[in-house]
Amino acid sequence: MMVGTPATPLSKIQRTLSSTPGGLRVRGEKILVTVRVRPLSRREQALYDLIAWECVDEHSIFFNSPNQERAPTSYTFDKVFGPSCANQKVYEEGAKDVALSTLRGMNATIFAYGQTSSGKTYTMRGIAENAIKDIYDHIRNTPERDFILKLSALEIYNETVVDLLNRESGSLRLLDDPERGTIVEKLVEEVVKDGEHLRHLISICEAQRQVGETSLNDKSSRSHQIIRLTIESSLRESSGCVKSFVASLNLVDLAGSERASQTNADGTRLKEGSHINRSLLTLTTVIRKLSGGKRSGHIPYRDSKLTRILQSSLGGNARTAIICTMSPALSHVEQTRNTLSFATSAKEVTNNAQVNMVVSDKRLVKHLKKEVARLEAELRSPEPSSFSCFKSLIAEKDSKIEQMEREMEELKRQRDLAQSQLESERKAHKVPKGLNQRGPSSDVVRCLSFNDDNSESVLGKLTPEPQSRTAVRRQAMVRRSVTSTDPSTLVHEIRKLEQRQRQLGEEANRALEVLHKEVASHRLGNQEAAENIAKLLSEIQSMQVANSVCEETVVGGGDQANLIDEISRFKCQGSTIESLERKLENVQKSIDQLVSSFATHEETPSECKTTPPRKKKILPFNLSNNANMQNIIRPPCSPLSSSCKVRENERENKAPENDDVPNGGGTVPWQCRVTPLKSDESGTCVSSRDGTPIARKSNSVNVKKMQRMFKNAADENIRSIRAYVTELKERVAKLQYQKQLLVCQVLQLEESNEAGAEVTESLVPSPEPWELIFEEERKEIIMLWHLCHVSIVHRTQFYMLFKGDPADQMYLEVELRRLTWLEQHLSDLGNASPALLGDEPAGSVSASIRALKQEREYLAKRVSSKLTVEEREMLYTKWEVPPGGKQRRLQLVNKLWTDPYNMQHVQQSAEVVAKLVGFCESGEHASKEMFELTFVCPSDKKSWMGWNLISNLLNL
Numbered sequence: 001m002m003v004g005t006p007a008t009p010l011s012k013i014q015r016t017l018s019s020t021p022g023g024l025r026v027r028g029e030k031i032l033v034t035v036r037v038r039p040l041s042r043r044e045q046a047l048y049d050l051i052a053w054e055c056v057d058e059h060s061i062f063f064n065s066p067n068q069e070r071a072p073t074s075y076t077f078d079k080v081f082g083p084s085c086a087n088q089k090v091y092e093e094g095a096k097d098v099a100l101s102t103l104r105g106m107n108a109t110i111f112a113y114g115q116t117s118s119g120k121t122y123t124m125r126g127i128a129e130n131a132i133k134d135i136y137d138h139i140r141n142t143p144e145r146d147f148i149l150k151l152s153a154l155e156i157y158n159e160t161v162v163d164l165l166n167r168e169s170g171s172l173r174l175l176d177d178p179e180r181g182t183i184v185e186k187l188v189e190e191v192v193k194d195g196e197h198l199r200h201l202i203s204i205c206e207a208q209r210q211v212g213e214t215s216l217n218d219k220s221s222r223s224h225q226i227i228r229l230t231i232e233s234s235l236r237e238s239s240g241c242v243k244s245f246v247a248s249l250n251l252v253d254l255a256g257s258e259r260a261s262q263t264n265a266d267g268t269r270l271k272e273g274s275h276i277n278r279s280l281l282t283l284t285t286v287i288r289k290l291s292g293g294k295r296s297g298h299i300p301y302r303d304s305k306l307t308r309i310l311q312s313s314l315g316g317n318a319r320t321a322i323i324c325t326m327s328p329a330l331s332h333v334e335q336t337r338n339t340l341s342f343a344t345s346a347k348e349v350t351n352n353a354q355v356n357m358v359v360s361d362k363r364l365v366k367h368l369k370k371e372v373a374r375l376e377a378e379l380r381s382p383e384p385s386s387f388s389c390f391k392s393l394i395a396e397k398d399s400k401i402e403q404m405e406r407e408m409e410e411l412k413r414q415r416d417l418a419q420s421q422l423e424s425e426r427k428a429h430k431v432p433k434g435l436n437q438r439g440p441s442s443d444v445v446r447c448l449s450f451n452d453d454n455s456e457s458v459l460g461k462l463t464p465e466p467q468s469r470t471a472v473r474r475q476a477m478v479r480r481s482v483t484s485t486d487p488s489t490l491v492h493e494i495r496k497l498e499q500r501q502r503q504l505g506e507e508a509n510r511a512l513e514v515l516h517k518e519v520a521s522h523r524l525g526n527q528e529a530a531e532n533i534a535k536l537l538s539e540i541q542s543m544q545v546a547n548s549v550c551e552e553t554v555v556g557g558g559d560q561a562n563l564i565d566e567i568s569r570f571k572c573q574g575s576t577i578e579s580l581e582r583k584l585e586n587v588q589k590s591i592d593q594l595v596s597s598f599a600t601h602e603e604t605p606s607e608c609k610t611t612p613p614r615k616k617k618i619l620p621f622n623l624s625n626n627a628n629m630q631n632i633i634r635p636p637c638s639p640l641s642s643s644c645k646v647r648e649n650e651r652e653n654k655a656p657e658n659d660d661v662p663n664g665g666g667t668v669p670w671q672c673r674v675t676p677l678k679s680d681e682s683g684t685c686v687s688s689r690d691g692t693p694i695a696r697k698s699n700s701v702n703v704k705k706m707q708r709m710f711k712n713a714a715d716e717n718i719r720s721i722r723a724y725v726t727e728l729k730e731r732v733a734k735l736q737y738q739k740q741l742l743v744c745q746v747l748q749l750e751e752s753n754e755a756g757a758e759v760t761e762s763l764v765p766s767p768e769p770w771e772l773i774f775e776e777e778r779k780e781i782i783m784l785w786h787l788c789h790v791s792i793v794h795r796t797q798f799y800m801l802f803k804g805d806p807a808d809q810m811y812l813e814v815e816l817r818r819l820t821w822l823e824q825h826l827s828d829l830g831n832a833s834p835a836l837l838g839d840e841p842a843g844s845v846s847a848s849i850r851a852l853k854q855e856r857e858y859l860a861k862r863v864s865s866k867l868t869v870e871e872r873e874m875l876y877t878k879w880e881v882p883p884g885g886k887q888r889r890l891q892l893v894n895k896l897w898t899d900p901y902n903m904q905h906v907q908q909s910a911e912v913v914a915k916l917v918g919f920c921e922s923g924e925h926a927s928k929e930m931f932e933l934t935f936v937c938p939s940d941k942k943s944w945m946g947w948n949l950i951s952n953l954l955n956l
């Protein structure tokens with residue numbers, strides 16, 4: 001015969017929704033009780049334990065004694081989950097509905113109850129994980145409401161309440177609040193930023209919890225853990241009324257109910273066990289009494305801290321679900337029966353949850369304030385005769401003040417909500433920093449400026465502006481990279497940069513020497529040109545002086561010097577490199593004046609008659625072009641005119657072969673051997689060795705022709721010098737940039753060291769979900785590609801390779817830094833005076849545009865070979881290339897990668913280009929490393945590949 005307990009099918013649960021002034025009420029709702037059976041554990045299997053329980057159906061569990069010693073017993077619950085049931089299903093059917101009521105303003109509690117090692121912690125982890133996901137899904141899908149989430153967590157260990165988010169606070173007291181019930185004094189409540197943050201906080205709590213080994217469980221929870229997530233949400237309405245919901249979700253993982261004999265407990269474990277059992281006994285008593293209804297009399301909530309804290313969840317203002325966990329093993333049958341007996345009682349407990357809604361009227365608050373002011377005024381001048389009136393006024397005032405305080409509390413909360421709403425609106429409406437905001441040259445956040453080497457300003461630029469999420473993210477990124485940086489590596493990097501700085505100084509010095517000779521060799525030109533030459537010479541001299549100073553000051557710092565000393569010394573050198581930059585700027589201006597004065601002289605009427613104005617030859621601004629470097633100085637008779645050698649590793653885009661070897665022992669990129677005298681067309685020898693054109697010595701009558709030829713040579717020569725100075729400037733700027741990054745890293749490291757690891761953690765701005773960061777950064781990169789006319793093959797490869805894997809973060813950051821630098825460089829060129837740039841508006845920009853055009857032409861040629869006729873026709877239709885038009889292939893390719901705002905366009909463009917170049921995401925040519933670049937170790941060839949890549953792509 002089967003002995004069963006009365007079933008409580010879901011249909012019998014009373015769920016009466018009624019409208020109350022505060023909101024909806026779920027009156028008389030029974031606790032949702034489910035049972036979960038875990039599989040036999042290894043330990044149980046090893047002991048050849050037998051399975052004693054069978055899940056008959058989704059609601060019933062049946063004790064079937066294998067040795068027939070006892071009568072079979074059946075228990076029925078709202079749900080029974082068998083050993084193969086996954087956490088997801090347990091959550092969906094045993095907790096979800098209750099847990100998510102919190103979002104509608106109803107308190108909710110989910111318990112796991114059961115003997116030790118029965119699977120409570122395992123189950124509660126699954127519940128928490130699924131609930132977090134659903135809560136954040138709901139928040140995302142409810143844009144009309146603002147949500148604030150706060151988390152607190154405690155454990156009750158040996159009847160002591162401890163804050164799991166702040167263990168240092170020791171044992172916490174419980175206080176009784178007439179309105180809020182039992183509250184835990186000084187319990188920390190953390191505002192939750194997002195799902196990841198919430199998971200992180202919960203993992204901290206888990207790590208802090210008391211865990212010990214028993215004979216039944218290697219990691220037995222020895223305390224009751226309560227994680228409380230409070231959710232406030234409000235709907236802002238135009239009427240001035242604010243409706244808010246406030247409710248808490250308690251996730252309770254109880255310690256195991258156990259018998260000392262079963263766990264072989266003694267000493268500490270025995271003491272723990274007795275406390276655990278006492279509080280669980282109180283819980284059982286409370287549940288049993290509650291299940292008996294009103295007749296049961298006094299409910300002993302106050303007999304344990306556990307029941308005091310959970311009072312509202314047990315028969316009060318909360319929806320509650322209890323998941324009773326059990327082992328199927330025969331050896332635990334007694335404990336399991338106790339668990340099921342507890343579960344059976346719990347089924348009968350009725351709660352009265354209500355929606356905790358606050359409706360506040362701003363006009364009412366205003367009125368109350370006025371009222372209090374009036375009463376205060378009256379109190380200040382009381383009439384002596386009316387003492388009783390005075391007393392009643394005081395009472396009235398007190399109550400008004402109380403009421404007002406409550407209203408003020410609400411107002412504060414609303415303000416917080418409004419702030420968070422503002423914040424999310426800001427995030428929602430954030431537009432990429434691009435053309436649409438501030439114009440082409442200012443659309444990129446310049447996280448590091450070239451203009452100022454001052455560390456404060458570097459950090460200042462990194463300090464988040466109120467609306468700059470990108471800046472915050474960058475700062476977080478720098479911090480992340482800093483915390484993972486070894487100080488000794490930074491010292492090493494400082495040394496490397498110093499050496500580069502020194503090399504650059506030396507090179508500039510040698511270059512200036514040659515420049516000095518070259519300029520001094522020109523005696524042609526009018527008065528103005530002569531003045532300019534004199535000015536230029538004095539500038540060059542002062543620069544040479546500055547460089548020697550620079551050389552002296554940069555040397556320093558023993559190997560033993562610590563990082564802080566290193567960096568302060570390094571920071572002090574900022575002014576030398578800045579002055580080098582300024583001097584180069586001045587020299588360039590002077591050269592420009594010189595060129596224009598030559599031009600003026602050239603175009604005097606007499607000259608014009610004989611020599612028609614010719615188009616000036618412009619040397620392309622090409623940093624890494626060896627051929628151009630060799631041709632930098634090419635006057636026909638200059639001693640500097642031939643065999644100009646450029647060492648391969650002198651180029652900025654190449655890493656030096658060996659950083660420890662100084663720069664070629666005095667070799668200048670265009671150090672030249674003396675050229676033997678050459679003959680011009682007329683057979684006349686010309687020489688500038690003594691600074692005087694040989695034309696003056698010549699008896700030839702064709703002096704004018706020679707003069708003209710010389711002017712042209714000088715003109716071209718000076719232009720070449722300007723190009724070289726430009727290159728030097730650029731190299732100084734790059735060095736400056738690397739240095740700033742390094743200074744920034746070190747300062748951040750110092751800061752984080754000072755503040756300590758924990759503080760650093762709290763300083764890190766809200767960690768945004770990676771997916772959002774990825775999307776945002778990718779958009780920014782796409783915009784910068786567009787602005788910088790970057791190769792569309794490069795864009796395609798990068799776009800196809802980096803799809804949002806968290807490991808891609810570094811690549812994205814590096815690409816962003818590189819492009820930001822490039823964009824700044826190009827816009828600086830674009831802003832430069834046209835005189836400085838010759839006939840073309842901006843040398844590098846036009847070179848990039850040209851390269852891109854050539855690339856499109858090249859891709860257009862591949863359209864026929866790489867695509868079938870059908871594919872081509874389909875693409876022509878899709879990309880609106882008119883039928884029968886000319887050069888349809890080029891038309892098609894010209895349409896690709898032209899709209900950086902349209903992500904669909906970007907995706908489709910990438911697909912087409914990938915097809916044309918045969919790019920395959922998993923292919924051997926598709927290594928992500930090819931995009932890698934770090935600024936950490938400039939001497940490392942591999943790490944500098946990135947610059948080569950981008951420079952090559954842009955023909956820089």
Ligand SMILES: Nc1ncnc2c1ncn2[C@@H]1O[C@H](COP(=O)(O)OP(=O)(O)OP(=O)(O)O)[C@@H](O)[C@H]1O
Nearest residue numbers: 038116117118119120121122217219220221255256
């Ligand atoms: N449903 C399940 N499926 C598979 N493994 C489970 C299941 N439930 C529990 N386990 C495993 O059983 C062991 C004990 O589980 P758990 O620690 O969650 O028990 P507990 O009831 O919290 O124990 P205690 O409170 O005494 O520490 C763990 O190794 C856990 O992974």
